[in-house]
Amino acid sequence: MEERLRCLLIAGLGGDEKSYLAFLGQLGAYLRGYFVRRLTGFPGDVEDLLQETLLAVHNKRHTYDTSIPLTAWVHAIAKYKFVDFLRAHGRQAALTDTLDEESEVFASKQTEALEASIDVQDLLESLPNRYRLPILHVKLQGLSVAEAAALTGMSESAVKVGVHRGLKALMARVGGES
Amino acid sequence: MKTDELIVMLATGVSAVDRNETRRRFALATGLGGLLALILMLTTLGLRTDLAAALATPMFWAKLAFAVVPAVVGLIAVFRLGRPGARVGWAFIVLAVPVLAMWALGVAQLVAAPAENRAALLFGRTWLLCPLLIGLLATPVFILVLSALKDLAPTRPTLTGAMAGIASGAVGATVYCLHCPEMAAPFVSVWYLLGMLIPAVVGAACGRRVLRW
Structure with missing residues (x-):
């Protein structure tokens, strides 16, 4: 290897x-x-x-x-x-080993249901710009990472990190609100 | 996000990496830190008045080597510790050499001296100030090296912090040599070493917090 x-x-x-x-x-x-x-x-x-x-x-x-x-x-x-x-x-x-496993099952079901109902824009607004802009441009508007970087003035690396961390933060928020 | 999506995103449009860039930046940080320490020493303490005469004595050079060797070895070791998986075991052996040599010389001088002079050889006239001033002169390199490590990836943060402290303490001691009038090996082997160990302890204590990535 x-x-x-x-x-x-x-x-x-x-x-x-x-x-x-x-x-x-x-x-x-x-x-x-x-x-x-x-x-x-x-x-x-x-x-x-x-x-x-x-x-x-x-x-x-x-x-x-x-x-x-x-x-x-x-x-x-x-x-x-x-x-x-x-x-x-x-x-x-x-x-809380066992509890964690159970709550994870609940969380994933609730997340699916919530995904449909919660307004993505509202959730996005709650994120800091370094997460919000990469997700907005790359995930919602479908721009490439390079285009998003040029548009926001962030480095490509920062855009990639922003998408990843931002999505994680979003999931955490959805899970947290349920 | 799915892991596969993450991988595709990370790889898409990946740019070439200049691997000498980190080396340049690290060298710049240490050079700048050393320069700041020198300016700090010149403006607040000043060169020792008998520097020209001191340059002709072997003890001046022994003292300088006692500081320069750990400075060079420490800086190389810190840079290596910033790269995951690099080995630094050799550094400890090399670091021990000047310390053991100076201790041996110090003991020899103490044994050879008449009993009533021994305290003077050990404490000189500046024993209290010496470690503190070395610690102070270490500060610029200490801060700049720790911030340069942000760009790297130290996976052993406590050790890396300690090594950054040793290296910056040794740079501080190197600069301090140009000011300090003390010329006895027992003095150098204790107080110079203590001066280098102060930032090392600080670095070890704050490494895990400061060097997180």
């Missing part, structure tokens, strides 16, 4: 979109297994943590040094995000 992923990442760092897409895809599949093994207590959080980690890999890709084995780099980032996750959720999740 090391050699193949390494080549893809290095090509990606050079600006090769196809290689970078393949790199993230294969890395995602690998990391999903990594987190599934470690998050046995909370399977519902695997995708969340995986996305956090992929976002971190993307945002910090300039710290990859070709003299470091790729697996060491990836594992260090994944472990950091994993520990971060445990710090944030550990205590609370340990206390």
